[in-house]
Structures are given as structure tokens and as C-alpha cells.
Amino acid sequence: xxxxxxxxxFHNDPPIADADQLAINxxxxxxxxxxxxxxxxxxxxxxxxxxxxxxxxxxxxxxxVFYTWMDDWNNDNADAFCNALRTLDIDLTQSVTVFWxxxxxxxxxxxxxxxxxxxxxxxxxxxxxxxxxxxxxxxxSNGNSWVGTRPSAA
Numbered sequence: 001x002x003x004x005x006x007x008x009x010f011h012n013d014p015p016i017a018d019a020d021q022l023a024i025n026x027x028x029x030x031x032x033x034x035x036x037x038x039x040x041x042x043x044x045x046x047x048x049x050x051x052x053x054x055x056x057x058x059x060x061x062x063x064x065v066f067y068t069w070m071d072d073w074n075n076d077n078a079d080a081f082c083n084a085l086r087t088l089d090i091d092l093t094q095s096v097t098v099f100w101x102x103x104x105x106x107x108x109x110x111x112x113x114x115x116x117x118x119x120x121x122x123x124x125x126x127x128x129x130x131x132x133x134x135x136x137x138x139x140x141s142n143g144n145s146w147v148g149t150r151p152s153a154a
Contacts, residue, residue, distance in 0.1 A: 011122040014076055016112075023112035027097075032105035035097050039130045039150070045102035047126025047141065056128050056139045059148040069121070070143030078118050081145075085114040088136055088147060095132040 016024070027035070036045070044050050050057045069081045090096070092111040098120050099105045106120075110131065113120065121127055121140060129138040130150065137150040 011119060014118065016116050016119055020112040020116055023109040025107045027105045027107060029103045032099070033102050035105060035130075036099055036102040039097065040099060040128055041102075047099075047101070047128060047139070055137075055148075055150045056126075059137075059139050059146045059150075060141065063146045063148045065144045066138070066147040067145045068143055069117070069140070069145060073118055073121055073143075076118065078115065081117055082114045085117065088138075090131050090134045090136055094134060097130045097132070099128045099130070100126070 040056060041050055041054050044054065047056060052058070052061065067081055067084045072078065072081050086092070090110045092109070092114075094110045095107055096110050096113055097105055097107050098113065113129065117140075125141060127140040129140070131137065135149045135152065136147060139146045
């Protein structure tokens, strides 16, 4: 089951524990695209191309930065941001979809994501994290994170 990389998006460095790898499901392009269209944008395929009326762009524009993670990422220090993420209103057992773009996404437990967030930010232009139940969602881009409430449908 071990995996090492989703090119341009995810890298298994530092190594993810086997138990956490079992909680990570790489979505095929069709499933990733369908989820993106429903949860993020029906018209744009990447965070950098979202228009100003789409919820991730509104979140980045209007919300305060929740956490600046770049120094932690550069120093392989996952604990502080992990602890900050665990303060959010997202149950540890809840499933989340992590999008890098329409065609590239994974599904993970929130617990596994919070412990291994460093691995998910291999591509830091824009990572969008959408929980399956909670409307509390995240945008992580260029060393910062924003948290806010997404609409029920894109």
C-alpha cells in the first residue's frame, strides 16, 4: 500500500506512518474532477484561476490568515500547525478531500491530514481542504492558511 508521491502535489517526505497511509486514498481523475466541480468550482480547474466570486478566493480575500506554516514546513516541524488545525470544528474521524487542482485530489481522515500536513503541501500554490460533513474549510497557499465556511454547493 505504500506510496511515495503524486507528482507535483504530494511527497512522502517526511515518511508517513503505515497506519496513516491506510487513511489516504488517491482519487482517480474522474472522481477528483467530480468532487472539485461540486465542492470548489464548476468552471475553473486550479486555485490560481478561481474567479473572485468563488468561495476559496473570497476566503483568501476576506478572512484573516489563520496560520502561517512556511517556517514549520521548511523545518519539518509539524506539531504547531497540527495543534492549530485540531482546534477547528472538524471531527478527527471526518473524511476530508484535499485538492491541488480539479484532476488531483486525495481523500483522507482529518486526523491523518493534521498529523501529515507537511506532506500535503508539496505544491504550495494552492491546496484546498474540504471536509465531508463540516462546512469549515481551508485554503493553504504560499505559506499561509485561511479558514472559513464554504457554501453547501459550489
